[in-house]
Amino acid sequence: MTDITAEPFSVGSLYLAGFTQARAPHVGLMIPTTATEGVLVHIRIDRAVSPTWTLQTRVQKIAGDMFLSSLLCISAAGITVDQLKSAAQTVHVPENDEFGECFPWAQAVVHKLHDEELLQLKSMPGLVKEFDEFSAGNKVYARRDRFPNVAVSQFCA
Template sequence: MSSIPSAFTPGALYIAGFAQARAPHVALLLPTDARSGHLVHIRIDRGTSPNWQYQHRIQKIQGDMFLSSLLQIHDVSAGAISVHDLCEAASAVPAPENDTFGECSRWVYKVVQQLAESMLLVLEDAAAEEEFDAFAAGNRAYARRDKFPNVAVSQFCS
C-alpha cells in the first residue's frame, strides 16, 4: 500500500472523485481517519428509481479500488464541519429529477455553495469546479487497491 500523503487530514472536507467509464463520479467526503469517512453524494439505483437519489454512507478510503481523487476544500484547522452539518447541507440541495450523466458534480458544487452560505467554509471563486475537473482527470492511475487516492488542496476553497 502506498503511503498516505501529507496533504490528507482526517476531519477535513474533500471533493472525492471515483473512477468510472467516462468522467469521475463526484461526491463529498469527510474522513474520520485514513481508512474511512462519511460520504454524501447522489446516485441512480435503476432498480428502484430512474432518478438521482441522495445518499449518506460510510466510505472506505484506503484500499478502495475506485476512489482516485481527494481535493481538500476545507481544513479542520479552520473549524470542524460535523457530519450533521454536512448531511444537513446535502439534504438541502434537491437531487435532480432525471438520469442525465454528470449531474453528480453539479449537485456537489451546489452543496459546496450551500456550505459556504451557511458559513461553514469559504468559497473564494466558482473556479473550484474546474479545478477539481482538471485535478481528477489525471488520477485514473490512483484507482487501485494498493494506492492511496491522489490528494491536493484547493486554491479556491478553505
C-alpha cells in the same frame, strides 16, 4: 496494500471526492473519520430502487478502494458530518437519470456550506476547473494498492 496516507490528507477535513468512471469522475463530498474510511455524501442512481438520482450518505473506504482516485480538500475548518448531511438535504436532487449530474449537485452543496459560513468559497468556476484538471490525471490512483491522490484547493478554505 499500503497503509501510508498521502499528504496533505487530514482526518476531519472536507473533500470533493472523485471516483474514476469510464467518462468523467463520479463526484461526492467526503469527510474522513479515520485514515482508512470516511462518510461520503453524494447522489447516485440505483435503478433497483429508483430510476432517478437519490441522495445517499454512507461509509466509504478510502485506502484500498478500486474507484476512489481523487480527494481535493475544500475545508479543514472542522465541518461535521451532521452539518454536511444537513446542507446536502436542502439541495435539490435532479429528477432525471442523465449522466454528469453529480458534480453540479456537489457544487450546489458547496455553495450551501459557503452560505452557511461553514467554508469560504473564493471562486466556483475556479474550483470546478481545478477539480476537473486534478481528477483527470488521477486514473492511475484507482487501484487497491494506491491511496487516492490528495491536493488542497486554492479556491476554498
